[in-house]
Amino acid sequence: MSPTYDVIIIGGGMIGLSTAYHLARRGARTVLLEAGELGGGTSAACSGRAQTIEGHLDPLNLYLVRAGLERLSTLEDELGHAFSWRMVGYFCLIPSPHLWDTWTQRARILSENGIPTVMVDREELQRAEPLLNTAGLLGAAYGQEGLLNPFHFCWAYAQAARRLGADIRAGTPVVGMKAAGGRVVSVETPAERFSAGQVMVAAGAWTPKLLAMIGETVPIHFTHAEAFITERVPLALRNTIGMADFYEQIHGKQRAVSVGFSVEPDGALLVTEAVTRTDTIRRGCSVWGVAGMAAHLLALYPGLRKVRVLRGWGVPTAFTPDDEPVVGPMPGWENLFVYGACLETIPTIPVLSDWVAGMMLGEEPPMDLSLYSPARFARAA
Numbered sequence: 001m002s003p004t005y006d007v008i009i010i011g012g013g014m015i016g017l018s019t020a021y022h023l024a025r026r027g028a029r030t031v032l033l034e035a036g037e038l039g040g041g042t043s044a045a046c047s048g049r050a051q052t053i054e055g056h057l058d059p060l061n062l063y064l065v066r067a068g069l070e071r072l073s074t075l076e077d078e079l080g081h082a083f084s085w086r087m088v089g090y091f092c093l094i095p096s097p098h099l100w101d102t103w104t105q106r107a108r109i110l111s112e113n114g115i116p117t118v119m120v121d122r123e124e125l126q127r128a129e130p131l132l133n134t135a136g137l138l139g140a141a142y143g144q145e146g147l148l149n150p151f152h153f154c155w156a157y158a159q160a161a162r163r164l165g166a167d168i169r170a171g172t173p174v175v176g177m178k179a180a181g182g183r184v185v186s187v188e189t190p191a192e193r194f195s196a197g198q199v200m201v202a203a204g205a206w207t208p209k210l211l212a213m214i215g216e217t218v219p220i221h222f223t224h225a226e227a228f229i230t231e232r233v234p235l236a237l238r239n240t241i242g243m244a245d246f247y248e249q250i251h252g253k254q255r256a257v258s259v260g261f262s263v264e265p266d267g268a269l270l271v272t273e274a275v276t277r278t279d280t281i282r283r284g285c286s287v288w289g290v291a292g293m294a295a296h297l298l299a300l301y302p303g304l305r306k307v308r309v310l311r312g313w314g315v316p317t318a319f320t321p322d323d324e325p326v327v328g329p330m331p332g333w334e335n336l337f338v339y340g341a342c343l344e345t346i347p348t349i350p351v352l353s354d355w356v357a358g359m360m361l362g363e364e365p366p367m368d369l370s371l372y373s374p375a376r377f378a379r380a381a
């Protein structure tokens with residue numbers, strides 16, 4: 001049996017790593033077990049956007065986004081590692097009158113809550129993005145958001161946690177867990193057995209598989225999401241672009257494309273997402289996905305016709321039936337915590353993971369987190 005820790009975290013994505021950092025800051029003896037490479041699940045494969053205007057409008061999410069963005073602005077210094085943090089403009093393109101109305105209301109609520117959002121009509125949008133084909137668009141909602149390099153973001157948390165004494169292990173899959181008397185009594189890797197006061201499962205799309213080891217369930221589902229990156233583009237693209245009908249486009253479909261893209265510091269475009277409904281975790285991109293995203297991109301920016309795709313990828317992306325995260329102790333367990341399936345992950349975790357680390361050590365979170373509690377699924381059932 002390996003030394004007893006205060007907390008075992010299973011999963012080395014941005015959620016597990018940020019929580020490990022905040023636990024270590026509080027002096028908790030923490031071990032993080034990651035099956036593959038740190039960030040190598042969904043985290044390092046994401047676009048790196050700290051979205052501000054697209055999420056839920058409840059007070060908790062609005063607070064987390066606002067406070068998270070503020071924290072992100074100084075986090076590179078706090079963690080001692082750069083992750084290309086920058087603020088950029090974001091245009092959420094609006095193709096229908098119904099979405100124009102919805103977004104007009106959203107823009108008002110967001111602005112009233114400290115997340116300035118303005119509606120811009122088609123002419124104004126065209127002036128801001130001269131090379132965008134605005135045919136079929138009514139305009140856009142516009143806000144400022146953050147962008148970062150997600151691999152370095154994970155690495156920054158990992159290194160800072162290590163410096164504070166956390167034991168962060170890559171290449172260490174959890175292959176078994178044992179439970180007795182409502183407690184997780186051991187967590188097993190091929191080489192070792194661990195025990196701790198608290199166990200957190202932060203394994204993203206793999207969370208249900210981990211919980212199944214102790215006969216537990218949580219309704220975390222996933223889609224397979226593809227993305228690609230291009231060579232440096234010759235056109236001046238100024239803002240991050242996304243579609244207001246993203247969820248409408250992908251909802252209930254076996255396969256769907258809704259394009260969004262951001263400009264990397266070197267001028268390349270990171271383009272997302274081609275989404276496939278699945279119950280099998282896999283990696284990799286398809287001809288369908290890359291061609292579909294390219295076609296949508298070219299419809300918006302015909303001038304990119306000759307730009308080459310350098311690399312594509314596909315990973316699972318986790319969600320819950322109500323699109324709220326799962327954060328909190330599992331009902332019926334003394335020492336089991338689950339954290340994952342955030343809708344807006346990067347802007348919220350700098351603050352949320354701090355609160356979660358405190359909760360695992362017995363602190364009350366500054367705001368009520370029952371909206372995210374795993375217990376809501378038991379109540380719903």
Ligand SMILES: Cc1cc2nc3c(=O)[nH]c(=O)nc-3n(C[C@H](O)[C@H](O)[C@H](O)COP(=O)(O)OP(=O)(O)OC[C@H]3O[C@@H](n4cnc5c(N)ncnc54)[C@H](O)[C@@H]3O)c2cc1C
Binds near residue numbers: 045175346
């Ligand atoms: C194309 C794309 C673009 C996205 N863009 C954005 C964006 O711009 N902004 C944003 O906020 N979010 C974005 N997301 C979502 C974001 O990437 C995820 O919400 C986030 O990465 C989830 O982090 P996580 O730590 O929960 O999961 P993961 O990063 O998947 O981490 C879970 C880890 O658990 C590990 N694991 C699994 N099984 C075991 C085991 N048995 N033992 C040990 N470890 C195990 C996995 O290897 C994995 O590393 C995007 C997602 C995709 C797919």
